[in-house]
Amino acid sequence: MIMAPWVWVSLALALLASAGFGAPPADMKLQAYLLWGTNDRNPPADRNYQPVNPDIRQKLKSLPLKWAHWYEVKRVDFQVAPGASREVTLSDKCQVKLRQLASAEVEVLLIGQGKEVMKRRQALPKGDLLVLGGNSPNATAWLVVLKRNE
Template sequence: MKPVAFSIRSFRPAGLAAALLVCCLGLSALAGEFRLEAQLIWGTNDPKSPDPRHKPVEEQVARKLKELPFKWTHYFEVNRKEFTVSQQEPRTVTLSEECEIRVRLLEDEQVELTLYGKGKRVGRISQKLPKSEMLVLGGNAPNYTAWFVVLRRKD
């Protein structure tokens, strides 16, 4: 990023506010920080979850999961958490008693997601995560069901 020189006297108050906003947004992007949302999702062929606290996932997520080569027809949200991750420090997020994720921000919008089930590493994936995309990682569960973590950017 090229430094820009300007004189405070050359700006009107509205122009100064816009310049400060652009500078702040630019510094935030340079800091390498993402606001993310993680959803813990249960996949099943049962039309209702046995847990009344589980709610069907939102339509956008359901559509995305149905496009993938999964065999389940119904998806329920178990938990959802928003958090921030930076390049300087990975973030560990607990989604349930048995599910935890570790998220690391790499270069060039790359995110590394590691999924832990019952304290053991279940899987790891790293890929670019543009604002409009979702990253999905999961594993099998008893009774022909599955658990998924869906990761999305919130910024």
């Protein structure tokens, strides 16, 4: 049996539609947290630091960190388009530059006091946390946590 040309065209269009030629990938929505770690039960009295969220606290407990208490210093909501980069300033000494490479893969550059502290490339699925840090000169610590929301 020979098919009419319109049947072939319909089949070709159906195959193209199912091959993923739909909407472009969405922007990646994230939160960047600047955290301060200490073994003191309370943050400094002159600072308005808040205890970290339960999901971040749980993640930090699973890591080999020597500090028992973590406080949120600053939080920034931002988004990055596929293939684009975005720089986020968390303090006058701390910036994060994030580039979305693929739908769930990112490249992150942590900048401390104007110098590159670390560069990391990895998958960051929705709901996951990425923890970044460098050397700390005293009995406290500073970390940056990235959380992908969408």
